[in-house]
Amino acid sequence: MLSIFLDFLFPPRCPNCRAYVEQRGQFCPLCIGRLIGLHALVRTGDTRVYLDGIWAFAHYQEGVRDLLRRLKYQCDRSMLSALHGILAEGAAVIPMLPHPLSAVPVPLAPERLRARGFNQTEEIFASWLSEHGIRLSPLLTRTRHTAPLYERTRAERRHELRGAFAVTEDSDVRGKDFLLVDDIMTTGATLTECARVLKTAGAARIYAFVLASEHI
Numbered sequence: 431m432l433s434i435f436l437d438f439l440f441p442p443r444c445p446n447c448r449a450y451v452e453q454r455g456q457f458c459p460l461c462i463g464r465l466i467g468l469h470a471l472v473r474t475g476d477t478r479v480y481l482d483g484i485w486a487f488a489h490y491q492e493g494v495r496d497l498l499r500r501l502k503y504q505c506d507r508s509m510l511s512a513l514h515g516i517l518a519e520g521a522a523v524i525p526m527l528p529h530p531l532s533a534v535p536v537p538l539a540p541e542r543l544r545a546r547g548f549n550q551t552e553e554i555f556a557s558w559l560s561e562h563g564i565r566l567s568p569l570l571t572r573t574r575h576t577a578p579l580y581e582r583t584r585a586e587r588r589h590e591l592r593g594a595f596a597v598t599e600d601s602d603v604r605g606k607d608f609l610l611v612d613d614i615m616t617t618g619a620t621l622t623e624c625a626r627v628l629k630t631a632g633a634a635r636i637y638a639f640v641l642a643s644e645h646i
């Protein structure tokens with residue numbers, strides 16, 4: 431009842447171009463075509479060594495970038511329905527993954543988690559993963575603060591991240607397959623370091639999902 435009333439007062443619009451759409455949180459067909467779509471990312475160097483596959487659900491541009499920024503920096507959780515809608519387009523990847531599989535969110539630095547009150551990656555992926563029978567297992571932690579990685583070279587990023595993550599105590603990852611999840615991928619240095627830590631602890635295959643990639 432409330433949603434009918436809300437739709438009447440504020441008809442649902444595309445979060446990118448403000449065109450009218452049928453459901454709240456939905457992108458319009460034009461914006462879906464340009465910004466959203468499951469795609470495998472090319473792995474090079476270390477990323478190829480430690481990650482067995484990476485998929486992004488959207489491009490980190492325009493409305494997708496704005497939704498993520500508002501969720502992260504203004505803690506605006508009303509962005510989540512549109513972000514969940516982006517994932518809905520990506521169910522085709524499930525048959526390509528091994529089962530059983532546990533999803534591991536890339537952990538936030540403790541001070542950032544305290545300030546924000548939530549890990550945006552968990553908020554974005556939790557319900558979608560649960561719908562597809564993939565358990566969310568937060569078994570990586572940050573062991574120290576890392577400096578911002580933007581405007582760094584690939585080698586500098588790798589150096590900055592080395593030793594910044596660890597498998598939580600009591601977690602036995604040996605022989606198991608994992609799916610790393612993160613909100614954005616830029617160079618892949620963070621995902622690669624997380625995968626390296628898991629594989630060093632004995633994990634078998636590591637895949638990764640990111641909501642949005644800066645690579646086209």
Ligand SMILES: [Zn+2]
Binds near residue numbers: 445446447457459461
């Ligand atoms: Zn649109």
